[in-house]
Amino acid sequence: MVMGKIITVTIDGKSCQAKFGQTILQIARENGIYIPTMCYLTKVKPIASCRMCVVNVEGVEGMILSCQERATDGAVIQTQNSELYHERKNIMKLYNVNHPLECGVCDKSGECDLQNKTIEFGLDEQNFTTRDIHKPVENWGFVSYDEALCIMCEKCVKVSTEITGDEALQVESGGYASKIINVKKDKNYASLGEAAAVCPVGALVNTD
Structure with a gap:
């Protein structure tokens, strides 16, 4: 798929259009969907050290780091559930x-x-x-x-x-x-x- 092409993803039930190549976190932020982070900066390459930005993607096993995972067309993404909450809470305990x-x-x-x-x-x-x-x-x-x-x-x-x-x-x-x-x-x-x-x-x- 060509960079810049428009794709559609669903985040927490909301249909979101985005450019191919954007990360899940970028798309979520552009659409007013909150994903917590501690290490994210917009003008640098993803640091991926905090792991607070984990999400679930339908059809993908385990948790995904939304700051570095590029969205695919048709992806169904969940940013909030009890499993993600407890994962983030445990990370905060370590911090x-x-x-x-x-x-x-x-x-x-x-x-x-x-x-x-x-x-x-x-x-x-x-x-x-x-x-x-x-x-x-x-x-x-x-x-x-x-x-x-x-x-x-x-x-x-x-x-x-x-x-x-x-x-x-x-x-x-x-x-x-x-x-x-x-x-x-x-x-x-x-x-x-x-x-x-x-x-x-x-x-x-x-x-x-």
């Missing part, structure tokens, strides 16, 4: 592991995606924790990074590599110990402010 529940003193309070989703999914306590490790705040000139608050959504890395192009931020993999690192600290890029602007939890903030 809240050892994340300091100090919203009252956090600069991001009221504008925090994690806080909003925690309320949305009815989570008012941390069900389990990992071993607490001291994580000092790092100062990177124009921004500071608090690893203890970071949920590893990788939005800032995508902005650094695909939008500003400074390529200063990278992921240092290590399982639960994974973190964001600045590989160009000596450059003191002002463009890191754009990366801080997309942080959903206040882990990366402007210092000026």
Whole structure:
């Protein structure tokens, strides 16, 4: 099928027209259908780290990541049911592991995606924790990074590599110990402010 050709899909019972090549999430958003996300950015390639955007597609086994799955003509998609809700709620429980529940003193309070989703999914306590490790705040000139608050959504890395192009931020993999690192600290890029602007939890903030 040629890119740009119009297709029709059904999302939660609503018939939606879209361009061939669009993802399920893009089509849903264009049609006012809510699918929760924590790592999605419109101007970069799908990150697919949060898994909050899972949906069911008729005829396809299991859950599908709507942020990266391109819709096919005639697809019947479900974005809300008890199975999807519990999957997303369990993901939120993992996000809240050892994340300091100090919203009252956090600069991001009221504008925090994690806080909003925690309320949305009815989570008012941390069900389990990992071993607490001291994580000092790092100062990177124009921004500071608090690893203890970071949920590893990788939005800032995508902005650094695909939008500003400074390529200063990278992921240092290590399982639960994974973190964001600045590989160009000596450059003191002002463009890191754009990366801080997309942080959903206040882990990366402007210092000026």
